[in-house]
Amino acid sequence: MAHHEGHDTLSEHDQSHLDIHHKIAHEKEFKQQIVSFAMMIFLTMIAFVAVASDAISDAFTVVFIMILAGIQLVFQLYMFMHLSHKGHQYPAWGIFFGVFVAGTCVVGLMGMIW
Amino acid sequence: MKSNEAMTKLPANPERATLEGKNKFLGFWFFLGGETVLFASLFGVYLGLRNATNGGVTSNELFELPLVFIATMLLLSSSLTSVFATMALKTNHFKRMIGWFVVTGLLGLAFLGLEIYEFNHYVHEYGHTIQSSAWGSAFYTLVGTHGAHVFVGISWITILIVRNLRRGMDLYTAPKFYLFALYWHFIDVVWIFIFTVVYLMGKVG
Known part of the structure; x- marks a missing residue:
């Protein structure tokens, strides 16, 4: 019985270890989120500039901005909505x-x- | 005060720690899958009818990119603030989470205000209404359905905050707030495709 309990509850030492691991993971995730957000802003700006400028042909612009939207979709799902998590x-x-x-x-x- | 919040231990993923939380989490993702199809049907119709202007104003004459750009920035920023709120949720900082969700709701409200101004402008300055052409019907149905989702989101988070402000963070409230954040990101995903397919492609022709 005592043995069984030992498995269920973490010792204080293990708990603080776990907390540090969580903290590191969260700080890493925070940086990734900021980078994702910066990328999404950047992609949005490119899409608007591509449409506003006359330098690129219309057919190519449509394909190009659809690809940019697809990339943003992946960023949202996997970074912001945590689809990459366990x-x-x-x-x-x-x-x-x-x-x-x-x-x-x-x-x-x-x-x-x- | 500060230690009081961090003292109570929560598991690593408090939104999925209970069976109820797990069920809500899975069910909500399936719901979002269904919502994807709802919006797809509206996008499909819009793409089919986008040149059916009935001799009226065309999308190229109507849309103004600066306005759409500001709206996009508002909604993208609100997506980031709700990510911050989710991170506060996972690290068990209730007040910080509420703060970020309040900012999210306010950004959503600003977006909605801009959209109402935009629609009003189209109707009164250009005579572009839901009845004026097939394109008008498709436009207001698609963009309006998205706007209605934003409105539902703002109402949802307002009720959640008011209802749970005194309850604090626990395994009962965590799934509720987490699901709202998922919903809000989904709304942002839909907007990415609206600004691309409706506004930007409308400018290209």
Whole structure:
């Protein structure tokens, strides 16, 4: 019984170790979030500049800004919504199945209306 | 005072520590998958009808990029502040979390104000209404549905904060706040595609 309890509760020493690990992980994550945000602002600005300038052809601009939006989607899902963290396998299935149906839906509707 | 907040120990992922929290977390992600399809249907219709202007004003004449840019910056910033709130949640700093969620809500409110101004401007200055053309219908339905989501989000976080301010952080409140942050990021994702597909592509032609 005493042995069993020893496994369930962490000693004070182990707990403080765990706390330090959490703290380091959080500080690292904080930096990653700031970098992600800076990247998203940067990508948004590029997209607006690409549209505002006449230097690039229209067809290329459309493809280009759609790619930029796709990159921002990945940043949001994996950095801001923590999809990269442990225990997100089923959420990932849920959202990517949604994205798959969404893609089919957009292509299908566009095709029907045109 | 300060030690009082940090004294109470929470597990590493307090939003998923209970069965109820786990269920909410999974269910909400599936809900977001469904929301993706809802918006996809509106995007598909919009893309099909974006040139059906019925002889009225075109998207290139109507949209003003500076306004859209400011709105985008507001919503992107609110996404960052709700990330800060989530981090405060995970490190068990209740007051800090509430503070960041208040900032998030205010940025959302500013975004909504700008959108209302924009719609009002379109209707009264350009006669671009939901009835004026097929494009008008598609535009107001898509952008309006997103705006309605922003409104729901602001209402949601206001109620959450008011209701749980005195309760503090525990395994019961953590999932509630965490799910709101997920919802808010999702709204931002939708906006990324709206500013790209509706506004920027509308300017390109």
